[in-house]
Amino acid sequence: MIITTLSLGAIKKDHNLMVKERMEKGKTIFDLGQIMKINNSSFIIASQTNLGQSYNVRLYNNTTNIKPYDMKHLEYKYNYTCTCPDYQFRSLEVGPCKHIYAVQYQLGLK
Numbered sequence: 001m002i003i004t005t006l007s008l009g010a011i012k013k014d015h016n017l018m019v020k021e022r023m024e025k026g027k028t029i030f031d032l033g034q035i036m037k038i039n040n041s042s043f044i045i046a047s048q049t050n051l052g053q054s055y056n057v058r059l060y061n062n063t064t065n066i067k068p069y070d071m072k073h074l075e076y077k078y079n080y081t082c083t084c085p086d087y088q089f090r091s092l093e094v095g096p097c098k099h100i101y102a103v104q105y106q107l108g109l110k
């Protein structure tokens with residue numbers, strides 16, 4: 001029982017840490033000016049791990065899930081997608097990738 005509790009605690013901490021790391025990496029991408037704006041809803045960010053590879057972050061107006069009281073929270077105004085492997089395979093688990101956070105910083109939503 002004690003082991004189970006400790007394990008769950010470790011997993012939760014790990015998850016929060018992963019989110020925090022993504023946000024910090026996103027901030028760094030923004031600070032370094034590595035975001036190329038294509039238009040208001042499309043951004044290109046060069047991969048830092050795969051040379052010559054770049055990823056596309058897209059914004060979609062969030063018209064389905066938004067509630068009136070959410071309007072003050074601008075980050076809920078959009079749904080985001082990214083073409084990177086991290087987003088494709090892990091977004092359900094840990095949320096947005098660092099590229100999406102970077103775009104949120106760029107847009108002043110973070």
Ligand SMILES: [Zn+2]
Binds near residue numbers: 083087097098
């Ligand atoms: Zn990404």
